[in-house]
Amino acid sequence: MTKEQQEKRLEEATRILAAIGMPRKQQNLRTALVLLSMFNLRPTQEWAEAGSNTLGISACMDWMAEHYPDIPKGKKDPTRYAPNSRESVRKLSVHPLIRAGVIVKNSDAPNRATNDQNNRYHPSDIAINAIAAFGSSTWDERLKEFHSEQPKLIEVNAAERKVHRVPVKLPDGGTVDTADLSPGAHSELIKAVVERFGSQFTPKGTVVYLGDTGSKWIVNEPEYLADLGVVVDPHGKMPDVVIHFADKDWLVLIEAVTSTGPVDDQRMAQLKELFAGARPGLVFVTAFLTRGKFRQFMADIAWETEVWISENETHMVHFNGERFLGPYNSAE
Structure with missing residues (x-):
């Protein structure tokens, strides 16, 4: 695998994050790598080959380092995120993907404690169905199916209120151009x-x-x-x-x-x-x-x-x- 292949797959993963409605702060390198790790998609594979990985946070970070080694991640060791980055990966990338319906936590034991070392994450079935279609003629349709069950996280976070909007006007009753x-x-x-x-x-x-x-x-x-x-x-x-x-x-x-x-x-x-x-x-x-x-x-x-x-x-x-x-x- 080449660095160009790694960069191309990451660029596509970032586009997917935007399309599924992730907030701007999650449309980043770290979350794109988490997405690729959970869907077990290596740089040489096509999106149609997206599958399901069941990983803890440390295993997720190890997967990133192994399969996307040429993508800079840390200052001391560019190939991987530092161990103290675990919480950033968990809170700022994994948890938002869970809220967006892309990742499922502990499907075998939903009540497992947050700090349990056995916590594991894997993609939801509907997310696999959608993301495996990226770049194909059925992508738009699959994306609509995904959003029919999972609202865009950016809209959930905004907590959009339904409001009755009435335009402002000019003193003569005209509108502002x-x-x-x-x-x-x-x-x-x-x-x-x-x-x-x-x-x-x-x-x-x-x-x-x-x-x-x-x-x-x-x-x-x-x-x-x-x-x-x-x-x-x-x-x-x-x-x-x-x-x-x-x-x-x-x-x-x-x-x-x-x-x-x-x-x-x-x-x-x-x-x-x-x-x-x-x-x-x-x-x-x-x-x-x-x-x-x-x-x-x-x-x-x-x-x-x-x-x-x-x-x-x-x-x-x-x-x-x-x-x-x-x-x-x-x-x-």
């Missing part, structure tokens, strides 16, 4: 804020300001804001998106963060000053594209504000105050 935004990650996030955050958390809200990186603004409604008691300082830095949620009479001030600018204590003070005359209560939201980006700024987020993450769009993170998603100058 986010196609006018300049290309790039920041504009992608602003688009998500308007189309997904807005329709869910401020349904039927009115977009009164929408900034852009390429031009000064896409939506700017100073007269509407003036009716709400806001006289915008032309030298003040507006948030990326401002939505008037009339049902609650809130002004939702949203910063879309891809590199800088979360609602920290300083920015919160600036926004309070900028919107000091507002009749509606002020709600402060920082929006991110991913959890990873949120983690970069988590320590900076001001208390009594909200965080929305595009990849987990039906949930928000509440930085503790006396209420959830609401202004703090109102009893409502």
